[in-house]
Amino acid sequence: MRVTIDTEKCVSSGQCALTAPEVFSQRESDGVGVVLDEEPAPEHHDLVRQSEMYCPAAAIQLQDT
């Protein structure tokens, strides 16, 4: 799994960073989402998929690797 965030679409809700803190965080300057681990280990995949589904801005993209 490869994880990316479209920072133009991101609305700084932080939903992903609350759901999957091992994989996502937020920039201190403006709250925009950042990916901490672009190829997370399988044990994080469920929470990453949940973050993608719940993202209020549809800003998270997941690709199979």
Add this chain to the structure above:
Amino acid sequence: MTAIENAAPRLPFDRGNALEIAPLYAELRGRAPVTRVLTPAGDPAWLVTSYEHVREVFRDNRFGRSHPAPEQASRISYAALLAGPSGNHDTEEREHKRMRRVLAPAFSAPRMRALGDHIKTLTDGCLDAMQAAHDAHPGEPVDLTELLAFPLPVLVICELLGVPFADRAHFRQLSERIALLDGRDDSERAMHEFMAYMSGLAEAKRHDPQPDVISDLVAVQADDPTFTNEDLARLAAGLLFAGHETTSTRIALGTLFLLSDLRRRDRFVADPDGQVDRTVEELLRLSATSNTGGLLRYAHQDVEIGGVRIGRGDAVLVATDAANRDTSVFSDPDEFDPDRSPNVHVAFGHGAHVCIGANLARTELRTVFPALFRRFPAMRLAVGIGDIAVRRNRLAGGVESVPVLL
């Protein structure tokens, strides 16, 4: 069809009790996803009740909070908040995005997580007060609203914004007056007092900045003279109002959901930590608060949506409470199901305007329910659910009190 059936229904709609939503929402959705209604002020508006179209309106930047000709805009109520257009039609989107990025760091997930232990300590203090009230009059009901649902979110938002908790009686009555749907002149007077109060706090922080949101806003002013003292005061008042009113209501309604059927309580008590995340999402989905139909938007252009043509300048009420019970998305939508997954509700809105305090609210709610039910596992309601008075004349709804026996 008779003239009566044809007439646009007027908000707020009647509902059975604090845990239900008005059946008219589902009835309207059955007719069409977007229908004509009259606002509590009696003006025409479009009500969006389907999940799909609610999300569509939230995502569509042709809908905004400002109005091309504000003096002609439909009025929603005679409260001083969310009653009509706000912001400048030409610059709204840019301004909103900028302000969001200023405010977002203070409500970010890492900061909220760091705040978690402190919220737990504050919660324990509220639970001690509940125990003390019980011990003072054993066997008598304790008001959970007064001792937990109100003070806890106020304590937290006061610290984040930099507002003295000692002033709570003052801003509590201001918050109540600005949100009265028929408040009229008194709501406006209260809003001015509220803004004056916030301006005073901002002035103090201008000379002595603190690590809080009002100081962040003051810092924005240094770079941008177009962000006036009035803008700052209005925004800060809105944040203080939203920061406690909404979460207070969710704590009160959430407790009612868990206590109105003791099997729900007992199930939650058996494993609070394991169930809290999904339980909180289900409580957010079901706790219906709006008395004005939903969140307010105005069309910035003619828009075709859900089979109707919404004209430029028309008011649109986005009914999240109704969308969260749309049968096309949620099976048995009126049932409380703490296992529901996925549960992609729109309690915090959706899109660019999604609630900036969502992480804060989730952190508070995920802290408060396990702590509450661990401390008082046998807690029950002192009255029937039908006897809990719903505040029908208030913007954010909610209930007057939640009397419980510990």
